[in-house]
Amino acid sequence: MANESRQYTSELPANLYYAAGVRELDRIAIEEQGIAGFELMSRAGQAAFDALRDLWPQARELCIFCGTGNNGGDGYVIAAVAEKAGFEAHCVQVGDVEKIQGEALIALNHAKEAGASFESFDPEKPYRGDVVVDALLGTGLTGSVRELYAQAIVAMNDSACPILAVDIPSGLCADTGTCLGSTAKAQATVTFIAMKQGLLTGQAPDYVGSLLFAGLEVPDEVLQQVAPSATLLSSRDVERWLPPRSRLAHKGQNGHVLVIGGDKGMGGAVAMAAEAAGRVGAGLISVVTRPQHISPILARRPECMVIGVDEGEDIALYLEKADVIVIGPGIGQQPWGQQLLRQALATDKPLVLDADGLNLLASWHQQADVMSQRVNWVLTPHPGEAARLLGSSVEDLMKNRFDAVSSLQQKYSAAVVLKGAGSLIASPQGDVSVSNSGNPGMASGGMGDVLSGVIGGLIAQGLALGDAAACGVWVHGAAADRATEQTGQRGLLATDLMPHLRRLVNQAGR
Known part of the structure; x- marks a missing residue:
């Protein structure tokens, strides 16, 4: 300074x-x-x-x-x-x-x-x-x-x-x-x-x-x-979006997040997204995943309500109870994930779409036009996923990330996070913000899953979609910065962010 x-x-x-x-x-x-x-x-x-x-x-x-x-x-x-x-x-x-x-x-x-x-x-x-x-x-x-x-x-x-x-x-x-x-x-x-x-x-x-x-x-x-x-974006924005809670607050006022994902062998992704939603203050967390992932998730986070589903099961009951849906972490692109995504997209609930949920959306060419009429969702692609959603190449997309995030916002009528160094966030109204929090240590598996959970948890607490996306990106990056202050960037794991997420949203809300 x-x-x-x-x-x-x-x-x-x-x-x-x-x-x-x-x-x-x-x-x-x-x-x-x-x-x-x-x-x-x-x-x-x-x-x-x-x-x-x-x-x-x-x-x-x-x-x-x-x-x-x-x-x-x-x-x-x-x-x-x-x-x-x-x-x-x-x-x-x-x-x-x-x-x-x-x-x-x-x-x-x-x-x-x-x-x-x-x-x-x-x-x-x-x-x-x-x-x-x-x-x-x-x-x-x-x-x-x-x-x-x-x-x-x-x-x-x-x-x-x-x-x-x-x-x-x-x-x-x-x-x-x-x-x-x-x-x-x-x-x-x-x-x-x-x-x-x-x-x-x-x-x-x-x-x-x-x-x-x-x-x-x-x-x-x-x-x-x-x-x-x-x-x-800066910490001042987070303070504005996360005012102190009322002393009369209860869990019902802080929203119910439903996290859907975790196909075979990918249960960790949905577990991290669910924990992140809780760490930023969501009131209730439910998880829909493969049955074999129930015990590991409960062992890690017994606060979660975990439901196991097999191929073709109806999850309408769980969708109805949720205030916001986070779908995509570890969901894969097989029929199991496809049918869960179709059910989630058919609801009118706010939705955060990440990972293979984005790849499925990009592959459903005919349905994409219908889905683009949805206006209450957040898409969180990295450049590869963003290029597929736009029918472009990563090379062309990276020539102008500002144009890319705006094009995604317009095509899908969504709040959009274009991840990467200097992540860009386009609100549903088309306003663009930039986050310079975060560091190269975040180049490791699971970081995107944590981000999707963070954004879902903020939406559950009443933030508008664009504000939740922007706030979530900044807090996510700032948590990574804090997690590397003492030990350096190499070796940073997505779960290392969890205690810092909690500190950041509480510092903002004092």
Whole structure:
């Protein structure tokens, strides 16, 4: 966290924007608020330098790669500020210096006057510095990185030096988080004015590093003039969704979750989903599964009511008693799972659909149109399942996860969670939120089962479907973060999240 004198913070704002929206905010600040463009550039360079000095306090020699646009201008400001602070700033110019104009040209001249050294980029030369500053390409990049810039990005990555990205890692799309060719792999990124949505999902988490924000003192009235494209979830949202319970609360007021799944050999999936629903506060938990799984589930969680069913059995009685249905964990794609899913889909109860329940839905091409008329369900696909639901490929889907989650929401009239680093949640109304909680330790079996149970448990307690999906994703990831604080990420198991789920929903509800 920055100290109070610094102009940046690790606390990210809730509103996220397309790159075009941020450019419009920049225009409004300059043209309507009278803030000079060079003043904004100077604030950006100062904030980035402050972050650099705090992150790498021993650094004294900076190698600053500068492009020909305003991102390069930010780099020149950093060079000037660094020189005045007693650092050695070496600027590597990428692209034709004759193209530099406006505020960037002013910054270039200031850097020269301050004593920074300059040279044109040489692809054959190795570059070093205590810190390498990436000020090559900004948020305007939409097509593939051109060859010279790609070579410069490779040189930065090959330097084996820590990289600070200015506004966005060069080569990363600010709208989608996809790599547009060679991409700078930063240890930290300082972004300006407003948060770009692409910094938080897609491939971005592998390139952004620690994400910091500098608002550059742009007034709130400017930010209010451009609608955000998405929102970033935080603990404040969870506190809003989970207020303290009444002292008169009883189990009937906290909902009855029915979890359906666990075909032969997959009883653990439905057991984890059921326990997760209870750990976030659902009042009652029932489980419909294969008969052979009754004893193991009861041995683990005697609070659950467990019903064993064989092929073709009618479960209407159990469906009727439930307030919300979670179906899919371990359900498989055989006739047993298919007939249970058809029964669940025929009800009017809120439903959370996960795992092979999603794969079955995708395979039922003719029925999908009918099922898409259901409006009270939550779909929780990972990219592979999402691609099947859309009739797409994972590669195409990952080019724009924001478009994908919105397409799923529209096609199935559902609240949708598109899982992965920077999970996206689309509400039934089409609003999109992003969660940056969670870590790579969650790449292990059973995590999705736990998430489906968490969301079901929150719906049971009265949260709207979109709110339950968003709250559930954030809490699920935050529980994983807490579970890895002492022991690290490798070896994290889905059941390790359970005590942390309980703590998080109770901290929020105080």
